[in-house]
Amino acid sequence: MIRKVVLIILVSFFLINMCQGLILAQGQEEATAQSQVQDEQQKEERLEQAIKYQNAKNVHFFADQGYTILFLILFLFLGLSAFLRHQVEKITRKRFWVIFLYSLIFILLAFIIGLPSSYYGFHLEQKFQLSNQNFGQWFGEQLKAILVLFIIGLIIIEGIYFALKKAPKTWWIYVSVVFVFFTVVLVNLAPILILPLFNVYTPLPQGEVRDRLISLSEKAGVEVEDIFQMDMSKQTKKVNAALTGIGNTKRIILGDNIINEFTPEEIEFVIAHEMGHNVLQHIWKVIALSSFISAIGFLIIHLSMGRIIHRFRKSLKIENMADIASLPLFLLIFSIFSLVTLPVIPTYSRHIERQADKFAMDMTRNPDVAVVAFEKLAYKNLSDPNPHPVIEFLLYDHPPISKRIKFAETYK
Ligand SMILES: [Zn+2]
Numbered sequence: 001m002i003r004k005v006v007l008i009i010l011v012s013f014f015l016i017n018m019c020q021g022l023i024l025a026q027g028q029e030e031a032t033a034q035s036q037v038q039d040e041q042q043k044e045e046r047l048e049q050a051i052k053y054q055n056a057k058n059v060h061f062f063a064d065q066g067y068t069i070l071f072l073i074l075f076l077f078l079g080l081s082a083f084l085r086h087q088v089e090k091i092t093r094k095r096f097w098v099i100f101l102y103s104l105i106f107i108l109l110a111f112i113i114g115l116p117s118s119y120y121g122f123h124l125e126q127k128f129q130l131s132n133q134n135f136g137q138w139f140g141e142q143l144k145a146i147l148v149l150f151i152i153g154l155i156i157i158e159g160i161y162f163a164l165k166k167a168p169k170t171w172w173i174y175v176s177v178v179f180v181f182f183t184v185v186l187v188n189l190a191p192i193l194i195l196p197l198f199n200v201y202t203p204l205p206q207g208e209v210r211d212r213l214i215s216l217s218e219k220a221g222v223e224v225e226d227i228f229q230m231d232m233s234k235q236t237k238k239v240n241a242a243l244t245g246i247g248n249t250k251r252i253i254l255g256d257n258i259i260n261e262f263t264p265e266e267i268e269f270v271i272a273h274e275m276g277h278n279v280l281q282h283i284w285k286v287i288a289l290s291s292f293i294s295a296i297g298f299l300i301i302h303l304s305m306g307r308i309i310h311r312f313r314k315s316l317k318i319e320n321m322a323d324i325a326s327l328p329l330f331l332l333i334f335s336i337f338s339l340v341t342l343p344v345i346p347t348y349s350r351h352i353e354r355q356a357d358k359f360a361m362d363m364t365r366n367p368d369v370a371v372v373a374f375e376k377l378a379y380k381n382l383s384d385p386n387p388h389p390v391i392e393f394l395l396y397d398h399p400p401i402s403k404r405i406k407f408a409e410t411y412k
Helices: 007-017 030-038 040-076 081-091 095-127 133-165 169-196 209-219 256-261 266-281 284-309 324-340 344-364 367-381 389-395 403-408
Strands: 201-203 225-232 241-244 251-255
Touching: 007 225, 030 324, 040 095, 040 266, 040 324, 040 367, 040 389, 081 095, 081 324, 095 133, 095 324, 133 169, 133 324, 169 201, 169 284, 209 266, 209 344, 225 256, 225 367, 241 266, 251 256, 251 266, 256 266, 266 284, 266 344, 266 367, 344 367, 344 389, 344 403, 367 403
Parallel strands: 225 251
Antiparallel strands: 201 225, 241 251
8 A cells, every 4th residue: 555655656666576576486495495395295384375465466456456446536535635735735835845734644644554564464464384583573664665755755756746737738748758767767776875875785706606607608798797696585584586676776686595405507597587677678678568558547637636626625625636635546556457457567577577487498598407496486486377368467477487498398
């Protein structure tokens, strides 16, 4: 829910995290991992768990969407949004500060209303023994996240409502253009400003893994990426790798569990996959697609918001589009639009993930290693290897593991 509060931020964070969840995962069960993977009975139990876990997560996702939309509708149609703006105006009449205070209170309120849903997400991680956090650690991170959200959200909201006031007919064009720049800046700064708030990043030490990486880069004909390891085990037993940042902050990040528990060959495959994202310019392509979709979203808001405000003026008590009390309506329309366009980015994402897998296979040419790596990923991350096709279509930003394994096995 909290992410829904400023939906636009969600898109930005999506970009940052697009390559996370990516690749390989492994937990903390130390040296026994290898034998566990091979143990058929345990494998079957694990598969049952994975299906239960993924089903629960899917239900939670859609319930959370409904919950967010319901909150926004109630907040609007009970006149609470206009009431809040009215109260803020008693403190200050300056437009900038009215917007600032309203947004601050609204984000905080949405955070509190959304806590049960966020907590349920954490509860699921604990229930399926994927989390390494206790409640206090988890809640501390939620507070940090809301601070980041305050800063980014306030900048975005002030910007949008400035445009709505100054250019009521063309605001959506300006906002769409600025949004692209803002996203690029945010994706660029995230690895140095935002991500370190939650984890410690250290350069990958000298050793076999680093040596393999260097020869891999030469083979791929790309410059050596900065590679960092992060203390991901602080939060989760899941394991992950990612390509984050753009320009001078571009780097491959490996979770500590991968480094501790994957064989150097498997790590090489992971890195080759991330390099594929870099060589094929995937982050830029996703930024372009997200920007295009957001621009359509802003246009739809432009075409519909004024009419809705007029049609329901008695219950909404919103003066016009530039009235900050229209913020929940702005988010409501964007939420519904995001639901309608839900499959677009995951579908494109699965496409580029297949490309990165192919790149990694071309580089490493070792299907056996890839298959084991994928199996470990599914095992440790409780991935459902064969989700329902509709769920895959709507939510999966990576091909299901069964398809990735099949691809590796049939790779020639
Ligand atoms: Zn990937």
